[in-house]
Amino acid sequence: MRLKLKSWRSSGVVSIRVATAAAMVAACVGLGAPARAEYFVLRSGARLHVSGYELVDGKYRLQIEGGFVEAQAEDVVAIEPEEVFVSNPPVTAAKSPYRDLIEAAGSRYSVDAELIASVIAAESNFNPKAISRRNARGLMQLLPQTAARLGVHNIFDPAENIDAGTHYLSDLLALYKNDLALTLAAYNAGPLRVQQYGRVPPFAETQMYVRKVRTAYAKRKAAIPTGAKTAAVTPHDSTTTAAVLPAGS
Numbered sequence: 224m225r226l227k228l229k230s231w232r233s234s235g236v237v238s239i240r241v242a243t244a245a246a247m248v249a250a251c252v253g254l255g256a257p258a259r260a261e262y263f264v265l266r267s268g269a270r271l272h273v274s275g276y277e278l279v280d281g282k283y284r285l286q287i288e289g290g291f292v293e294a295q296a297e298d299v300v301a302i303e304p305e306e307v308f309v310s311n312p313p314v315t316a317a318k319s320p321y322r323d324l325i326e327a328a329g330s331r332y333s334v335d336a337e338l339i340a341s342v343i344a345a346e347s348n349f350n351p352k353a354i355s356r357r358n359a360r361g362l363m364q365l366l367p368q369t370a371a372r373l374g375v376h377n378i379f380d381p382a383e384n385i386d387a388g389t390h391y392l393s394d395l396l397a398l399y400k401n402d403l404a405l406t407l408a409a410y411n412a413g414p415l416r417v418q419q420y421g422r423v424p425p426f427a428e429t430q431m432y433v434r435k436v437r438t439a440y441a442k443r444k445a446a447i448p449t450g451a452k453t454a455a456v457t458p459h460d461s462t463t464t465a466a467v468l469p470a471g472s
Contacts, residue, residue: 262428264301265294271427287427303356320349321362324382328389334396337443338403338436338458339389342410345436351381363388396458403440403458407433 263271263285271294275286283294319325319340329336346364347353354360358367361384370378373387392410399405399417408416408423411432416424423433 262303263294263299264303266298266300269426270303272431288431321381321385324385325389328385331386332389332393334389334393335440335444335458337447338440339385339392341436341439341443342388342392342407343385344439345432351379351384360384361388363391365391401458403437404433406458407436 261273261276263273263276263283265271271285271287271292273285273287277284278296281296283296283299285292285294321343322336322340325339325343326336328334329339343349343362346359347362349362351362353362353364355364359365360367360370360378362381363384365373365375365378365384365388367378369391370384370387373390375383375387377383392406395406395409395414398414399409404423405417408429412424412426412429416426416429423430
């Protein structure tokens with residue numbers, strides 16, 4: 224399967240969506256009003272975040288951030304809708320929802336509170352009842368098996384969810400020696416994927432997720448008044464090779 228990157232100008236683009244993923248045929252056309260994005264799942268395992276697409280001569284033309292790619296129709300195994308969360312107004316670091324719970328968990332597991340808040344914003348936009356298509360749940364989008372392993376009784380309880388999600392984030396930071404990009408990649412795609420590639424996996428969704436959280440984290444850190452209390456260890460962004468995953472993880 225080959226992906227071909229081309230330039231793209233979004234003005235006037237017709238977004239074509241399919242009625243069913245099984246059919247994988249363009250069925251309706253939307254102009255002007257913003258449409259919900261999709262994920263294209265490829266036979267290689269990659270998941271592409273797509274804001275528009277069309278099927279032409281057995282090939283999908285997929286609009287992505289910064290351009291578009293083409294993929295053979297037979298290489299597309301599924302088209303999944305993006306999880307949609309209710310948008311909240313932008314908040315400053317000091318006014319983030321669940322601030323007390325975030326700071327308590329950050330102090331407990333030595334994780335920067337601004338990083339926790341940035342992850343929550345990307346994962347659920349601070350919606351404690353969010354459920355993803357992959358069954359990740361709550362503020363930090365924990366999978367039920369991960370939550371159970373971390374002792375969570377009510378996955379939708381903000382205090383339990385933030386505590387367990389921060390615990391897991393702390394474990395990943397330790398595993399990747401505070402490498403922020405690898406930590407975020409593992410939080411999104413799983414440690415096994417990071418171990419497989421030895422770097423941030425080449426999945427559009429994961430790469431966009433890492434950029435999104437890092438950008439939000441940098442903005443939150445910049446908004447903190449000079450001299451304010453920060454985490455003892457600040458994650459860094461050097462991404463070389465991933466640490467070996469411990470047995471049983």
